[in-house]
Amino acid sequence: MSNDNNNATENENKPSNFIREIIDEDLKTNKYEGRVNTRFPPEPNGYLHIGHAKSICLNFGLARDYGGKCNLRFDDTNPTKEEQEYVDSIKADIAWLGFDWEDREYFASDYFDQLFEYALILIKKGKAYVDSSTGDEIREMRGMPTKPGIESPYRDRSIDENLELFEKMKSGDFKDGEHVLRAKIDMTSPNMNMRDPIMYRIRHASHHRTGDKWCIYPMYDWAHGQSDSVEGITHSICTLEFENHRPLYDWFIENIGIYAPQQIEFARLNLNYTIMSKRKLLKLVEEGYVDGWDDPRMPTLSGYRRRGYTPASIRNFAESVGVAKRNNVIDVSHLEFSVREDLNKSAQRIMAVLRPLKIVLTNYPDDQVEELEAVNNPEDESMGKRKVPFSKFLYIEKDDFMEDPPKKFFRLSPGKEVRLRYAYIIKCEEVLKDPETGEITELHCTYDVDTKSGGPASGRKVKATIHWVSAEHAVEADVRLYDRLFIHPDPAGDKETDFLEHLNPNSLEHLGNCKLEPFASGLQEADRVQFERLGYFCVDSINDEGKLLFNRTVTLRDSWAKISKKNN
RNA sequence: UGCCCCGUGGUGUAAUGGUAACACAGAUGACUCUGGAUCAUUCGUUGGGGGUUCGAAUCCUCCCGGGGCAGCCA
Helix, strand or coil, rough: CCCCCCCCCCCHHHHCCCHHHHHHHHHEEECCCCCEEECCCCCCCCEEEEEHHHHHHHHHHHHHHHHCCEEEEEECCCCCCCCCHHHHHHHHHHHHHCCCCCCCEEHHHEEEEHHHHHHHHHHCCCCCEECCCCCHHHHHCCCEEEEEECCCCCCCCCHHHHHHHHHHHCCCCCCCCCEEEEECCCCCCCCCCHHCCCEEEEEEEECCEEEECCCECCCCCHHHHHHHHHHHEEEEEEEEEHHHHHHHHHHHHHHHCCCCCCCEEECCEEECCCCCCCCHHHHHHCCCCCCCCCCCCEEEHHHHHCCCCCCHHHHHHHHHHHCCCCCEEEEHHHHHHHHHHHHHHCCCCEEECCCCEEEEEECCCCCCEEEEEECCCCCCHHHEEEEEECEEEEEEEEHHHHCCCCCCCCCCCCCCCCEEEEEEEEEEEEEEEECCHHHHEEEEEEEEEECCCCCCCCCCCCCCEEEEEHHHHHHHEEEEEECCCCCCCCCCCCCCHHHHHEEEECEEEEEEEECCCCCHHHHHCCCCCEEEEEEEEEEEEEECCCEEEEEEEEECCCCCHHHHHHCC
């Protein structure tokens, strides 16, 4: 049932975008000998989220469509934040999304030796120097966006002295922070990134891959472009905040004198009612506001996977949001549309009663059980049919009965009729209540024998058809319903308010007494089904007693919900 | 307030000097043994001023608005 379409080869709806235009132009002018080589460069300091999915689909999609390649490269230049666990999860998530980096799995740390050699070149050219100022001093001298910086007193050290000090930095003669290697560019540049940016810092920290081999680590700016260059990347696609880094990216490559890829920036994906910052997501995980990186309420790929999203639905979503340079906030309804569209075509239907209300069919023979035929998926005839047992004692959804219904309520109420899906039309004759609490405990109904589905009078129309489960045959299950994690459309938008204050206290509801038709007993972990009239659900796990636990992926579109909301 | 980027319906994205389009969302209706799906209809937009042009969302210019940059983070 979990037949994930796990190759992202389908030619989904793909409007052009400015990046494709750049590539088209480069191909026309033969700028890179007709090559297209992109890369997806995550830092292994957290789990991938839906924003990364956009970048993955973009980079791998471009490579696929232009007959090029896309590398996976871990940008692991900061040993204090990075872990193997994240490397593993990132690879798993990309593979799940349906993309294949083949044998091109690289790490910035693969290039530490090469980067060191490049640094030597710049030092020898008099274009890099060891600065022995403190962090505070460097910050001070950098100036402000509106004010030029001033040059460090160490800026004019001799090449020999720089060479010697840099070697000593590498060999561990200094403590953290004693020196840095800086590029000698222009302390008065209006672009802060060009004010003698730091290339290396001393960090006596163990790296998840290089261990204790290094105690100097390259900064992002010093590592990224050169890594691109070494790999022969043609189009180095990154997000908008790196726009001001491009002159530096180009400067390093030009001054070392190596192959020059082209950096292109696009607007990252933002979704309302959630956050995308890895730092904040980490906080939710570490402080227990969610169950982990893969909590189904998280915007992580592992969260969506556990929630029941299909890879194709996320790919389609990522394609449909487009690529541009303007900041954007996408409404979650786009994402929800994307899963529903996919699951509607593929999901097995079953009947499930989440909040059971007992029904007795007073005129139905006591011991009779009928096997009724039900359609597995009305959108896909090839999925066939199944049998559903019907008997005198049934459960229906509490929401499907109202003792005192409003105008447009079409479902069951005293004296009214509804059709039980695939079964009979029934009529509510009597409402039984708990004498203490007044709570409705049971409904006595009669059924109309002639109205059996497919039978002679089955054409008789009633306003509504509701789902049901035979009490004696019901499979017990737990179900988790999810709502948005935050009540605020932009939880992190207001710098004054802690984003945690916008958490939705009702983002998770656990239902422990759900009744499912017998078909459910054959379900496996990660299987996705539609509970008719309710939504799409995914098997989270099955406990030792064999009891199923479901996560609700997304509700069905629900026009009644809108009507009843309007009435309130 | 130095530099860089960006302003197209409620949201996102197209239109690349020639009728402003597509999707989502909303509304209405048809159909329906899922108030689902499907189908039809509908709502609504080029931030503002000036300029170039037969013709401007598109080119120029000024203004306004939004975002980014002051980590030894990426």
